[in-house]
Amino acid sequence: HIRVFLSRYRRPVTCSQCNGKRLRKESLAYKLSGLDIAELCMKPVSDAVRFFENLDISPFQRDMAKEILRLISVKLGFLQRVGLMYLSLNRDGRTLSGGEYQRVNLSNQLGSFLTGTLYVLDEPTVGLHERDTEIIAKIMSELSSLGNTILVVEHDRRIIESANWIAELGPGGGYRGGKVVFSGPKDEFLKTDLVTARYIKGIEKIEPPLKRRNGTGRKLLLSGAIGNNLKSVDLQIPLDTLTVVTGVSGSGKSSLIVETLYRALAREFKIENDFPLPYKKIKGVQYLNSVKLIDQTPIGRSPRSNPVTYLKTFDAIRKLFSEQAEARAFGYGPGVFSFNVPGGRCEACKGSGYQRLEMYFFEDLYIKCEECGGKRYNPETLRVIYRGKNIDEVLNMTVDEALELFYDIPLIKNKLTLMNDIGLGYLRLGQPSTTLSGGEAQRLKICAELNNPPSPPFSKVWKGGIIYILDEPTVGLHFRDVKTLLDVLNRLVGAGNTVVVIEHNLDMIMASDWIIDLGPEGGDRGGRIIFEGTPEKIENVKESYTGKYLREYSHSLLKRH
Numbered sequence: 001h002i003r004v005f006l007s008r009y010r011r012p013v014t015c016s017q018c019n020g021k022r023l024r025k026e027s028l029a030y031k032l033s034g035l036d037i038a039e040l041c042m043k044p045v046s047d048a049v050r051f052f053e054n055l056d057i058s059p060f061q062r063d064m065a066k067e068i069l070r071l072i073s074v075k076l077g078f079l080q081r082v083g084l085m086y087l088s089l090n091r092d093g094r095t096l097s098g099g100e101y102q103r104v105n106l107s108n109q110l111g112s113f114l115t116g117t118l119y120v121l122d123e124p125t126v127g128l129h130e131r132d133t134e135i136i137a138k139i140m141s142e143l144s145s146l147g148n149t150i151l152v153v154e155h156d157r158r159i160i161e162s163a164n165w166i167a168e169l170g171p172g173g174g175y176r177g178g179k180v181v182f183s184g185p186k187d188e189f190l191k192t193d194l195v196t197a198r199y200i201k202g203i204e205k206i207e208p209p210l211k212r213r214n215g216t217g218r219k220l221l222l223s224g225a226i227g228n229n230l231k232s233v234d235l236q237i238p239l240d241t242l243t244v245v246t247g248v249s250g251s252g253k254s255s256l257i258v259e260t261l262y263r264a265l266a267r268e269f270k271i272e273n274d275f276p277l278p279y280k281k282i283k284g285v286q287y288l289n290s291v292k293l294i295d296q297t298p299i300g301r302s303p304r305s306n307p308v309t310y311l312k313t314f315d316a317i318r319k320l321f322s323e324q325a326e327a328r329a330f331g332y333g334p335g336v337f338s339f340n341v342p343g344g345r346c347e348a349c350k351g352s353g354y355q356r357l358e359m360y361f362f363e364d365l366y367i368k369c370e371e372c373g374g375k376r377y378n379p380e381t382l383r384v385i386y387r388g389k390n391i392d393e394v395l396n397m398t399v400d401e402a403l404e405l406f407y408d409i410p411l412i413k414n415k416l417t418l419m420n421d422i423g424l425g426y427l428r429l430g431q432p433s434t435t436l437s438g439g440e441a442q443r444l445k446i447c448a449e450l451n452n453p454p455s456p457p458f459s460k461v462w463k464g465g466i467i468y469i470l471d472e473p474t475v476g477l478h479f480r481d482v483k484t485l486l487d488v489l490n491r492l493v494g495a496g497n498t499v500v501v502i503e504h505n506l507d508m509i510m511a512s513d514w515i516i517d518l519g520p521e522g523g524d525r526g527g528r529i530i531f532e533g534t535p536e537k538i539e540n541v542k543e544s545y546t547g548k549y550l551r552e553y554s555h556s557l558l559k560r561h
Contacts, residue, residue, distance in 0.1 A: 033056040049077070100250045119143065129549075171194075221283040224279050225260045226277075228277065229251075235516070248521060255277060255527075265288070289466055306433055307428075307431060307433075344380070418450055418451060446485075469500045471502045510535050519545065535550060
C-alpha cells in the first residue's frame with residue numbers, strides 16, 4: 001500500500017517499507033533499461049512512449065516481445081491522442097477528473113482497433129472540453145471507416161453533426177417520450193422540424209444576454225491555491241453574477257472550485273469539515289451568508305424518497321387529504337397519509353409498494369406487493385378522495401397533471417410550477433428518487449433552493465447572500481433543457497445570489513457574465529488562470545482553447561443567420 005491514513009484527518013504518508021512503490025523488493029529487482037516497474041510507471045505517458053521507442057534490448061529480445069510492444073504502443077498512442085500525455089501511468093484513478101476518466105475508459109475500449117464490431121457509447125463526451133470532443137469525434141469516424149458500427153447516445157452538437165445516421169427519440173421527456181420520431185440519414189434529419197434539428201440548424205438557439213451583469217463591485221478572493229496541479233492560483237469571483245469556470249479536462253477546475261473554494265467556505269460556515277486543498281487566504285466571506293454545492297448525487301438512497309417528499313410538497317398534500325369530509329369523519333390526520341409511518345400505509349410492504357425477495361446467490365428481486373397491489377396504502381386510506389383522486393393516484397400523477405389538480409392551492413402549485421419551469425413537468429410526484437438521473441436530481445436541488453427563501457435574520461441581507469457552486473450541470477441535458485436551466489440559474493442570480501458553474505457547454509459559456517479559464521493544458525501543463533473576463537474578450541486569447549472554440553461557435557451561429 002502507498003498510503004497509511006492517520007487519524008480522522010486522513011492525511012496520507014508514504015509507506016516506509018516500499019517507499020511508495022507498492023511492490024516487494026523481490027518484484028522490484030527486475031529491471032528494463034535500468035528501470036524497475038514502479039519507476040517506469042511513475043513516468044507520464046509521453047515519456048513512456050519515448051522509453052519504449054528507444055528500449056535498450058537486443059534485436060532477438062525485441063523480436064520475441066514484438067507483439068507485447070505493439071500492444072503497449074497502441075494503448076499509449078491512444079492515451080496520447082485523447083490528450084492524456086501528461087498523466088503518469090500509476091496515477092490513482094480516484095484523482096482523475098471526470099473528463100480524464102472518460103478518456104482513459106474510451107482509450108481502453110477503442111484501442112484494439114477491431115473490425116466488424118458494434119461499439120455502443122453512452123454520452124462519451126461527458127466531462128470533456130470542446131477540444132477533446134473534437135478528438136473523440138475523429139477517432140469514432142476512423143473506427144467506422146475500418147468497418148465498425150458506432151452507436152452513440154449523445155447531446156453534443158459536434159458529435160451529432162459528425163454522425164451519418166440520426167435516430168431521434170421523443171417527442172418529449174418521460175411519459176411524453178419513448179417513441180422513435182425519426183431515424184434516417186443526417187441530411188434528411190436536418191430537413192425536419194424536430195426540436196434537435198431546429199437547434200442544430202440555428203432556428204432555435206440559446207441567446208447570450210443583451211447586457212452582462214457587472215455585479216455589485218464586491219468580490220470573493222482566494223489566493224495561493226496549490227492543491228493537485230494548481231500553480232499558486234489567485235482567484236477572484238465577482239459577486240451577484242453568473243460566473244463560468246472553463247478549461248480543458250484536467251486543467252484544475254474541480255481542484256480549485258470544489259476541493260479548495262467550496263471546502264474552504266463550507267468550513268467557514270460550519271457546513272462541512274472536509275479539509276480544503278492548500279491555499280493561503282480567503283477574503284470577502286463577510287459578504288456571504290452561506291455556500292451550497294449543487295451536484296448530481298442522488299437526492300435520496302431509498303425508493304421512499306421522491307420529488308414531492310424532497311421538496312416538502314407532500315406535507316401540504318397530506319394535510320389537504322386530512323381535511324376532506326371522510327378523513328375528518330374517521331379522525332384521519334396528515335400522518336395517516338404518510339407511507340413512512342404506521343397508520344394508513346400497507347403494513348405488508350411497509351408503504352413501499354414492493355416486497356423484497358432475498359435471492360442469496362443472485363441479486364434481490366422486488367415484486368409488487370400482493371396485499372396492496374403496489375398502492376402503498378390500506379383500503380381505508382384509499383377511500384379518501386380529493387377531486388376524484390385518492391392519495392395513490394395523486395402520487396402517480398405527473399407534475400403537469402398535478403398542476404391542473406392543485407391549480408388553486410398556492411403552497412403546492414408554486415413548487416410544482418418551479419419543477420415545470422425547470423423542465424421536469426414529466427416526472428411523477430411519487431417517482432422513487434433512485435430512478436432519477438443525475439441531471440434530474442440536480443435540477444430538483446435547484447428547485448429546492450428557489451423554494452426556500454432565507455429566514456430572519458438573513459432576510460435583510462439577502463442581496464449577495466448565497467454562493468451556489470455547480471459542477472457541469474448540463475451533463476445529460478438536451479439543448480432545450482440547457483436553455484431552461486439557464487433561465488433558472490439567472491433567477492438565482494436575480495434574487496441576489498452568486499452562481500459559479502464549472503462547465504464545457506459553449507451555450508452556457510456564451511450566456512455567462514464572467515469567465516475564468518484555466519489551462520492552458522491539463523495536468524502539470526495546466527493549473528493556471530489564463531483568462532478572466534467576459535465571453536467576448538476570451539475569443540481573442542490565443543493561449544485559450546475555450547476562446548478558440550467559442551470564437552468558431554459564435555461565427556457559425558452568425559453564418560446560419
